[in-house]
Amino acid sequence: MMRLTEDQIAARLAADIPDSAYVNLGIGLPNRVAQHVPEGREVFYQTENGLLGVGPAPLPGQEDPELIDASKKLVTTLPGAAFFDQAESFAIMRGGHLNIAVLGAYQVAQNGDLANWATLDDKHPPAVGGAMDLVAGVPQILVIMRHTDRAGEPKLLERCTYPLTGAGVVNRVYTDLGVFAVTPDGFRVVELAAGNSLDEVQAETGARLLA
Template structure:
């Protein structure tokens, strides 16, 4: 995925994060959301390695490797941010103190099941991290992902074929083709990326899509 597309998805997620929210950013694509949050909106970012507050990616030449996000990338924290113990961070995650968690995914099912830690393929390296804690601990799960895998198959499926991270936990999917809400046992398309039509999206997605909420 091109960097400009990654940042467009991150900016779309950032627009949907409300004032006062406590938001965990997972590794990979979700780390980019920190760079796109509105400056006039008070949002508390959380990283599972023990950071709370606001930050952005550290500019080149200003890296401080004592300050990193969950993806081990250097960050530049803003005044008021806090660094604390890993155990306390997991206490926040497991205690229901996070409003939103933004995660990447290998697959998402039509009922909101999440698979993002292992493909189940021989030789692949599992990397569950804190994803299972976040999947059950956060009030809402937003997923950022490419709509199609490397073989051209949809990552949005009727049922996940990879080992699950969480069951029925995903609230919304942000892909390079669309934004889709998972609610009332339906996949409700909220927005299409420019250049993608409703017909294109349905053709690439092997589950029924509801376009009733789509605004043109």
């Protein structure tokens, strides 16, 4: 199988973010999307701990320990940025003011159900953060993830087996094997990573793929 690298998946997703969009990026792989937005587009990122207009990492010597993003990484501000408290930050998210949220996932179902906060493992405490607020309020939910989990099990499924973050909320899924849109009929293939056939990708998917 030909698999895209994580940066290639992030770049593919970034190509779909239009100019002037207000976007929230989740922790981990979603966070990398910011590095790949095509030249000439002004995209404003919100970080839920209280900043709209997140800039790149600071230069050495210019770090501010109280200027961080949701991943707890040091960041900077862009011209036009604003700080706000948690209640206002989640009003931005829940109130439908953002255009796009990019999230990671354990599982996505063909009806758009998303599971990304808890597994069935009781030993580890569940951690939800802002994921449920984002899926409740942001009109476009884009998922970026590996096509299969570490054990090689499919993550695109007919139904999620893990507890849901939200029901019927995902619009598109970007993986190392392609781009998949959630439609009323199930997952539709938008494109496959170069070099793979539909049958090969179908074999690693737990739901029927529509051409």
